[in-house]
Amino acid sequence: MYLIAQIALPVPLHQCFSYRLPQHMLERVRAGMRVRVSFGSRMLIGLVTGIETLDHAEPSLKLIEELLDDAPVLADPMLELGHFISQYYLQPLGEVLFHMLPSLLRQGQSSHRPTQSLWHPTALAHLSSAHDLRRAPRQWRALQILLEFPAGLSRQVAQLHGITVADLDNLVRRELAARTESHESLHEGASLLAEVPLTPSDEQAQAIACVRSQQGFGCHVLEGITGSGKTEVYLHLIADVLARGQQALVLVPEINLTPQTLQRFQQRFHVPMISLHSELGDRERLRAWHLIRSGQMRLIVGTRSALFCPMLNPGLMILDEEHDGSFKQQEGVRYHARDLAVYLASRQGIPIILGSATPSLETLNNALQGRYTHLQLHRRSNRSTPAQIIVQDIRGQELQAGLSSTSLVRIQEHLQRKQQVLVFLNRRGYATSVLCHDCGWRVHCPHCSVYPTLHQGIGRMLCHHCGWNCAVPQSCPDCNSTRLMATGTGTERLEQLLQSVAGTCPIWRMDRDSIPNHRVLEHTLAEIHQNQPGILIGTQMLVKGHHFHAVSLVVVVDTDAGLFSADFRSPERSLQRIHQVAGRSGRSTIQGQVILQTHDPEHPLLQCLIRSGYHAVAQIMLQERHQLNLPPYSYQALVHCQGRSSAEVQQFLLEIHTIFRLISPYGPVCAPIEKKAGVFRAHLLLQANGRPALHQQMANLPAVCKDKARHGIRWWIDVDPQDLL
Ligand code: ADP
Numbered sequence: 228m229y230l231i232a233q234i235a236l237p238v239p240l241h242q243c244f245s246y247r248l249p250q251h252m253l254e255r256v257r258a259g260m261r262v263r264v265s266f267g268s269r270m271l272i273g274l275v276t277g278i279e280t281l282d283h284a285e286p287s288l289k290l291i292e293e294l295l296d297d298a299p300v301l302a303d304p305m306l307e308l309g310h311f312i313s314q315y316y317l318q319p320l321g322e323v324l325f326h327m328l329p330s331l332l333r334q335g336q337s338s339h340r341p342t343q344s345l346w347h348p349t350a351l352a353h354l355s356s357a358h359d360l361r362r363a364p365r366q367w368r369a370l371q372i373l374l375e376f377p378a379g380l381s382r383q384v385a386q387l388h389g390i391t392v393a394d395l396d397n398l399v400r401r402e403l404a405a406r407t408e409s410h411e412s413l414h415e416g417a418s419l420l421a422e423v424p425l426t427p428s429d430e431q432a433q434a435i436a437c438v439r440s441q442q443g444f445g446c447h448v449l450e451g452i453t454g455s456g457k458t459e460v461y462l463h464l465i466a467d468v469l470a471r472g473q474q475a476l477v478l479v480p481e482i483n484l485t486p487q488t489l490q491r492f493q494q495r496f497h498v499p500m501i502s503l504h505s506e507l508g509d510r511e512r513l514r515a516w517h518l519i520r521s522g523q524m525r526l527i528v529g530t531r532s533a534l535f536c537p538m539l540n541p542g543l544m545i546l547d548e549e550h551d552g553s554f555k556q557q558e559g560v561r562y563h564a565r566d567l568a569v570y571l572a573s574r575q576g577i578p579i580i581l582g583s584a585t586p587s588l589e590t591l592n593n594a595l596q597g598r599y600t601h602l603q604l605h606r607r608s609n610r611s612t613p614a615q616i617i618v619q620d621i622r623g624q625e626l627q628a629g630l631s632s633t634s635l636v637r638i639q640e641h642l643q644r645k646q647q648v649l650v651f652l653n654r655r656g657y658a659t660s661v662l663c664h665d666c667g668w669r670v671h672c673p674h675c676s677v678y679p680t681l682h683q684g685i686g687r688m689l690c691h692h693c694g695w696n697c698a699v700p701q702s703c704p705d706c707n708s709t710r711l712m713a714t715g716t717g718t719e720r721l722e723q724l725l726q727s728v729a730g731t732c733p734i735w736r737m738d739r740d741s742i743p744n745h746r747v748l749e750h751t752l753a754e755i756h757q758n759q760p761g762i763l764i765g766t767q768m769l770v771k772g773h774h775f776h777a778v779s780l781v782v783v784v785d786t787d788a789g790l791f792s793a794d795f796r797s798p799e800r801s802l803q804r805i806h807q808v809a810g811r812s813g814r815s816t817i818q819g820q821v822i823l824q825t826h827d828p829e830h831p832l833l834q835c836l837i838r839s840g841y842h843a844v845a846q847i848m849l850q851e852r853h854q855l856n857l858p859p860y861s862y863q864a865l866v867h868c869q870g871r872s873s874a875e876v877q878q879f880l881l882e883i884h885t886i887f888r889l890i891s892p893y894g895p896v897c898a899p900i901e902k903k904a905g906v907f908r909a910h911l912l913l914q915a916n917g918r919p920a921l922h923q924q925m926a927n928l929p930a931v932c933k934d935k936a937r938h939g940i941r942w943w944i945d946v947d948p949q950d951l952l
């Protein structure tokens with residue numbers, strides 16, 4: 228009998244590779260461990276995915292060179308998840324599995340839990356007669372410090388006292404100290420709770436009871452308006468899990484939200500917790516991986532990739548703001564963290580909660596169909612009255628930087644009442660384009676098929692798609708006219724206009740240009756939270772999850788943006804955003820007002836949102852999707868393609884279209900931004916009425932694409948695309 232290992236390698240190939248196992252590895256090797264193998268002319272790190280027995284020798288197969296782990300770095304549920312991602316999203320298994328590991332492990336670093344040295348005073352050290360160190364003052368000092376740490380002194384703490392490892396080892400030689408190695412250990416508080424939990428409202432209690440009543444896996448949609456106390460429901464359920472000694476994972480959309488969420492949890496619980504996000508360094512990430520795998524880290528808050536963290540003893544998963552687009556990974560290994568979280572929870576047999584004030588239509592449909600339980604919170608917890616919504620018809624009105632005179636008067640009124648105002652515009656920069664008033668010429672980006680944005684702050688025109696920039700032109704190159712005009716308002720121009728309205732009140736502009744990093748954001752938020760009167764101007768960065776207690780007026784400048792678009796998901800996103808922005812107003816004791824400026828005041832979706840709320844409008848959108856046979860009533864995938872010329876790209880997709888006629892009803896189309904950074908882009912939509920049908924037909928799609936792609940063509944497949952642009 229001969230043993231062969233199947234190895235997944237981090238290469239863009241849709242297959243595993245067979246290697247022979249040397250005798251001495253037979254006893255130790257298991258699926259999920261890393262090995263070193265030679266592949267072509269290179270040495271690569273691979274992952275064992277399975278072991279097979281053969282009844283004949285296969286001498287042509289190469290031997291595995293080295294086994295890197297004593298225990299699997301990917302436990303069974305994670306390996307299964309990897310197989311699932313590979314099959315469902317048509318991604319090479321090796322790339323998927325390596326994507327799930329911290330980068331230092333991908334590079335071959337040891338997976339042994341790191342230990343740290345501790346020095347303890349010995350019995351001899353406590354006998355004063357033994358302290359004959361008069362001639363060694365350094366060691367004398369070291370001993371005095373050591374005696375203050377009977378439980379052990381670490382290198383780091385010793386260094387704080389000016390003592391080196393050499394000093395401590397000298398004490399060991401004199402038998403005054405003993406050195407031991409131990410794993411990093413985190414301390415839990417004596418009691419689990421750091422504060423008294425709030426008494427749940429009836430609705431909250433019902434939701435909590437419903438999740439508690441189910442054994443094992445269950446997917447629960449928690450739909451609750453902003454301020455209805457979803458977080459409080461999470462906290463109660465997390466407390467259960469922690470009390471049982473298990474771990475809980477909370478996924479949030481933005482890195483910006485992790486500190487805020489973690490802080491809320493630290494207020495409530497005395498257990499070790501951590502936030503995982505893209506700003507962590509490689510070493511910190513590996514340390515976190517060990518602490519989570521050993522079960523010591525009890526509560527984990529993270530962005531989408533935290534899904535892959537190796538919990539030893541998982542008890543609960545929560546996805547907050549589940550509708551948010553950032554749960555979809557759009558680069559490299561493409562997946563939707565929400566859908567994978569549900570899959571993983573079912574493999575692990577634990578409950579998962581998808582929370583949102585504005586659930587995605589996919590999730591809502593699953594809840595309405597009974598696949599997920601549907602928990603609803605209708606009332607705000609802190610007894611504030613919901614905001615008054617005013618639809619403002621701006622047709623024919625004079626606008627200044629996009630704002631009507633009525634809006635400007637209202638803003639002034641609220642500032643005079645010493646309250647804060649939030650002005651929402653999802654466009655950064657000063658103006659969306661610069662054109663010649665006489666001949667119509669526009670500044671355009673030489674590398675992309677879009678107009679660059681005017682940024683007054685840096686005094687340049689900047690392309691948001693490729694980074695190209697140029698000086699603001701003074702005259703038209705076509706007709707020499709100097710009558711150039713900036714059209715389309717961005718947040719910079721809004722800020723300029725509002726300066727005259729604000730008087731001495733501060734203006735906080737929050738977009739990617741004015742808030743370059745984390746620290747600036749925290750600083751700005753801290754200022755806002757002093758609740759002095761002022762104006763907040765912002766893009767969607769401002770909306771996500773932040774609570775502004777002194778805001779009494781919200782103005783949505785361009786309500787119509789997104790209600791009309793080529794992408795069928797655009798109205799859904801746009802209404803979610805309007806609803807979320809509106810929810811920022813009147814959260815405490817003040818009655819809030821929301822002004823929606825629109826050129827289409829009778830828009831049926833907008834009217835429905837205002838009269839009957841998000842849930843009602845979501846149901847109308849679902850009906851529309853049903854009539855048009857769009858997701859979630861049909862299933863889609865996109866083949867994206869990039870190349871040096873439009874013809875080349877079209878040709879490639881046309882060949883794919885011909886072969887996959889059964890599931891590609893429309894043929895190739897140019898991407899809405901056809902040229903980006905000098906590259907031509909197009910895609911082919913694949914669609915079927917059933918998921919199995921689509922997947923069956925697509926089984927050999929990667930192989931066909933690989934076969935048909937000529938030199939210079941880049942392609943990739945996006946299953947369940949969220950973005951048709
Ligand atoms: P959401 O996450 O749904 O936006 P939060 O959980 O942040 O809402 O709750 C909004 C506010 O209501 C918070 O200030 C919270 O402390 C308060 N709150 C939540 N639940 C209760 C409750 N049962 N009793 C009193 N106040 C509550």
Ligand code: ZN
Nearest residue numbers: 663666703706
């Ligand atoms: Zn001109």
Ligand code: ZN
Nearest residue numbers: 672675690693
């Ligand atoms: Zn460009």
